Amino acid sequence: MDAKDYHKVAQADALPQGKTLCVELAGCEILLCHTSEGVFAVDNLCTHAAARLCDGKLKGHRILCPLHGAAFDVRDGSVLTRPASVALATYSVRVDAEGIAILLEQSGGAACHKSP
Amino acid sequence: MTQDNTLSPGQARAPGPSVADTLNTDRQPPPSPLLKSQYNFLGDEDIPFERYTCSDFFQKEMQLLWPKAWQWACREEHVPDVGDTYVYDIGPYSIIIVRSSTEKIDAFLNSCTHRGTRILAAEGSGYSPAFTCPFHGWSWELDGSIRNIPGRWDFPHVSEASHALQKVNCERWGGFIFINMDLDAKPLADYLDVLPEHFQHFPLERRRIKLHVQKTLPANWKAAQEAFMEAYHNFETHDSPNGGNTQYDIFGKYVSRFIHNIGNYSPESLADYHGEKFRKPLMTEDELLAFLGVYGLDPGTVPEGETARALVAQELREYFGKLLGVDFAQVSECLMLDSIEYHLFPNMFFFPGINIPMAYRFRPNGEDVDSSIFDLLILEPLAEGVEHPEPPDPVVLDVDQSYTEVEGISWLGPVYDEDTGNLAMQTKGFKTSRKRGLTLGNYQEARIRRVHLTLKEFLSHENSLD
Numbered sequence: 001m002d003a004k005d006y007h008k009v010a011q012a013d014a015l016p017q018g019k020t021l022c023v024e025l026a027g028c029e030i031l032l033c034h035t036s037e038g039v040f041a042v043d044n045l046c047t048h049a050a051a052r053l054c055d056g057k058l059k060g061h062r063i064l065c066p067l068h069g070a071a072f073d074v075r076d077g078s079v080l081t082r083p084a085s086v087a088l089a090t091y092s093v094r095v096d097a098e099g100i101a102i103l104l105e106q107s108g109g110a111a112c113h114k115s116p
Numbered sequence: 117m118t119q120d121n122t123l124s125p126g127q128a129r130a131p132g133p134s135v136a137d138t139l140n141t142d143r144q145p146p147p148s149p150l151l152k153s154q155y156n157f158l159g160d161e162d163i164p165f166e167r168y169t170c171s172d173f174f175q176k177e178m179q180l181l182w183p184k185a186w187q188w189a190c191r192e193e194h195v196p197d198v199g200d201t202y203v204y205d206i207g208p209y210s211i212i213i214v215r216s217s218t219e220k221i222d223a224f225l226n227s228c229t230h231r232g233t234r235i236l237a238a239e240g241s242g243y244s245p246a247f248t249c250p251f252h253g254w255s256w257e258l259d260g261s262i263r264n265i266p267g268r269w270d271f272p273h274v275s276e277a278s279h280a281l282q283k284v285n286c287e288r289w290g291g292f293i294f295i296n297m298d299l300d301a302k303p304l305a306d307y308l309d310v311l312p313e314h315f316q317h318f319p320l321e322r323r324r325i326k327l328h329v330q331k332t333l334p335a336n337w338k339a340a341q342e343a344f345m346e347a348y349h350n351f352e353t354h355d356s357p358n359g360g361n362t363q364y365d366i367f368g369k370y371v372s373r374f375i376h377n378i379g380n381y382s383p384e385s386l387a388d389y390h391g392e393k394f395r396k397p398l399m400t401e402d403e404l405l406a407f408l409g410v411y412g413l414d415p416g417t418v419p420e421g422e423t424a425r426a427l428v429a430q431e432l433r434e435y436f437g438k439l440l441g442v443d444f445a446q447v448s449e450c451l452m453l454d455s456i457e458y459h460l461f462p463n464m465f466f467f468p469g470i471n472i473p474m475a476y477r478f479r480p481n482g483e484d485v486d487s488s489i490f491d492l493l494i495l496e497p498l499a500e501g502v503e504h505p506e507p508p509d510p511v512v513l514d515v516d517q518s519y520t521e522v523e524g525i526s527w528l529g530p531v532y533d534e535d536t537g538n539l540a541m542q543t544k545g546f547k548t549s550r551k552r553g554l555t556l557g558n559y560q561e562a563r564i565r566r567v568h569l570t571l572k573e574f575l576s577h578e579n580s581l582d
Contacts, residue, residue: 018506048250057199057243060509064243068250069201069236081238083250 006094006101015039015100020063022054026104029054030091033074035061040074041091041102048084063088126157126558132382135363135375139450143426146448147317149310150375150456154365158565162553165546167568168336174485178207181574185462186285186307188292188477189213191325191493193504194241195221195293199258201242204295207480211284211295212236214244216258223286223295229279230254230265240509247281256281290320290466292475309371311458311466318451318468320475323495324504329522330491331513332481335539337488338567339546341463341478343535345567347376347455348560351386353534357394357407360385364562369570370461372563378453378472379408379425410527411471429453432471441499444470459563461570470497486543487515492532494525 009023010032021032022044029044031053042063044053051067058064062071062080070084077088092103120128136153139146167173189204195215202213203226210226212235226234228249235247246263248255255263260281265271285296287304289312294304305312333340343349350359358381365373381404383395399407402417404424413431418424429449436452437444444452451469458466465476473495481487491510498504511522519536520529546554556565 055245057197059241059243059506062509066243066245067248069238069242069244071238071242081242083237 004103004105006092006103008099008101010100012095012097012099018058020054020058022052023102025102028104030102031063031074032093032100032102033058033063035074037061037075039093039095039100041093042072042074042077043089046070046084047079047086047088053088124157125160126155126562129559130360130382131384131387132361133380134361135377138361138377138380138425139448142429142449144429144446144448146450149314149317150448150450152365153363154367155559155562156366157558158366158562158569160556160558162551162555163565163568164553165549166552167571168339168543169485169546171485174336174480174483176575177480177571178483180577181462181571182206182209182297182480184296184298184301184574186287186294186296186301186304187462187479188464188475189223189295190241190293191507192221192288192291192293192321193324193507196504196506199243199245201236201244202293203236203239203242205239205482207483209297210234210239211297212247212281213286213293213295214258216260220259221286221288221293222259223284223293224260224281225284225297227282228254229281241507290315291323292320307370307460309368311371311460314458315466315468320466320468320495322498323473324498325493325507326496327494327522327524328491328508328510329513329519329525330489330510331517331519331536332515333478333488333490333536333539334486334515335488335543336485337463337478337480338571339542340488340490340536340539341459341465341476342564342567343539344457344465344476345372345374345459345563346557346560347374348557349538350376351389353538354531357381357383357386357399362560364559366562366566369566369573371458372566373456373458374563375450376455376457377425377450378455379404379428379449380423412526425449425453436470436497440497441502442497459567461567462574467495473497490536494528 007025010021015021015032015034017034019034023030030041031044033040046053046065048070049067051065053063053065056064056066061073061075063074064071068083071081072088073080077090079087094101190202190213194202198215200215204211211223212226213223216222226236228235233249233251235249246255246257253266257263262276262280285301287294347359347362350356361382362374362376383398386394401424405418408428418427429452432452433444453471455472456467456469463478467474475493475495477491479489481489519525519532
């Protein structure tokens with residue numbers, strides 16, 4: 001799978017605003033987050049203790065870890081709240097008539113956690 | 117101006133039409149609570165500056181006020197779903213509010229019952245399907261009961277009774293969630309006094325947070341809130357003609373109010389103010405209308421026989437009616453326009469107005485006696501049948517930032533800068549004064565005195581209040 005290409009991962013209507021959707025691509029769990037500013041993609045596993053963020057909740061632009069309450073800004077993956085200290089990897093997203101596509105090449109943050 | 121020595125202390129009032137006079141000549145009568153007035157003289161002794169500057173006094177508040185006072189922590193819309201949490205910090209204390217079931221909201225001290233670590237790190241809204249301490253992984257269900265203790269074999273001395281999360285009293289009113297750390301505290305209703313009766317006419321449950329601004333202020337929490345408890349400062353601080361005729365009400369130990377009319381003024385009330393501004397020449401109705409242009413309306417000129425107050429109230433009914441989908445046709449000028457400010461001891465303010473629809477909270481900034489955190493909510497009415505949207509995250513301003521930096525704050529930005537602009541100098545003045553306390557007006561600043569009297573009661577009771 002070419003990291004330089006966008007890969008379709010979901011239909012656009014599968015992800016209403018305010019919701020998240022976990023997808024798998026090349027062995028990585030990636031969380032799509034639909035905020036008021038659009039759809040963002042981040043690594044699905046918390047950089048603190050690898051809990052699945054899809055079991056947490058999206059509030060505004062923050063994704064909240066269900067285990068210890070760490071918060072990340074889904075727009076750039078940055079840590080907002082302890083106990084996490086390492087940013088989430090983020091992925092470029094394209095939304096068009098064909099659906100939601102992401103560029104596998106990650107920017108910033110920790111290396112993609114492979115699915116267990 | 118000479119003083120009338122035949123009056124008892126507190127009986128004197130500014131010359132010119134009273135708030136009651138104005139409300140009685142408005143076209144739409146206000147709800148009955150706004151026609152009530154209740155004031156009694158509370159004394160005229162100076163309030164010692166050390167109440168604002170002394171770390172010993174501050175520590176006494178930390179021991180005897182904040183752990184025993186009801187205070188709103190968040191709004192119900194912050195925790196709409198099971199597992200939604202909100203962390204509220206006050207001084208050294210931290211409280212978790214959680215929607216523990218569809219119908220129930222609980223509150224706990226944010227402290228692990230193992231070795232005391234805070235369970236949730238940051239103030240504000242969050243989500244936890246269960247609570248897990250980040251130190252050793254002890255965990256609890258949303259109702260505070262123990263879920264799991266890793267290495268349970270080593271803790272035969274730990275039980276549900278001894279190590280569940282530590283409960284905090286939690287009650288709701290007006291869409292706000294209140295907490296009280298004192299398990300022996302009287303119910304919230306005892307503190308709310310007239311608020312439920314008055315606010316049934318303007319329910320705060322049916323408001324949504326349009327904007328939340330959280331700013332650090334360079335003054336003790338009491339000095340900061342007292343900048344908002346009277347309209348006596350309007351002339352000097354805001355270059356505004358009205359304020360002298362504001363009505364002040366004391367409803368008991370915990371609740372007070374002011375009603376400050378907007379869109380009119382009495383030059384008589386300014387008779388002994390310096391200069392001749394707003395008196396020579398008198399402001400015309402067109403000039404008063406232009407003064408209210410800050411609301412972003414363009415109502416033109418005031419027709420013969422009409423008043424700026426009535427005209428702007430009507431413009432606001434139409435503007436907000438379209439904007440919010442709410443019918444304001446029968447709503448009084450008072451509710452549409454005026455600054456109506458209820459205060460609940462020790463640090464909370466609620467405004468039922470439509471154009472001035474705020475809630476405030478002032479609290480110590482951590483354990484610093486000289487600074488405070490001011491939470492400002494703008495609470496917009498919700499149309500019938502509309503559900504609460506997700507509340508916005510607070511816009512956080514540091515002590516040197518301006519309210520005008522806040523997107524969407526509109527005309528209020530410069531006003532809040534003016535209101536808070538005196539605080540740093542006041543704090544410095546407290547510390548340089550040979551005079552040992554601040555002096556209060558008997559009427560216009562009586563609400564400040566009421567807070568200090570109730571505070572004194574809290575601090576003089578080592579145990580629960582009667």
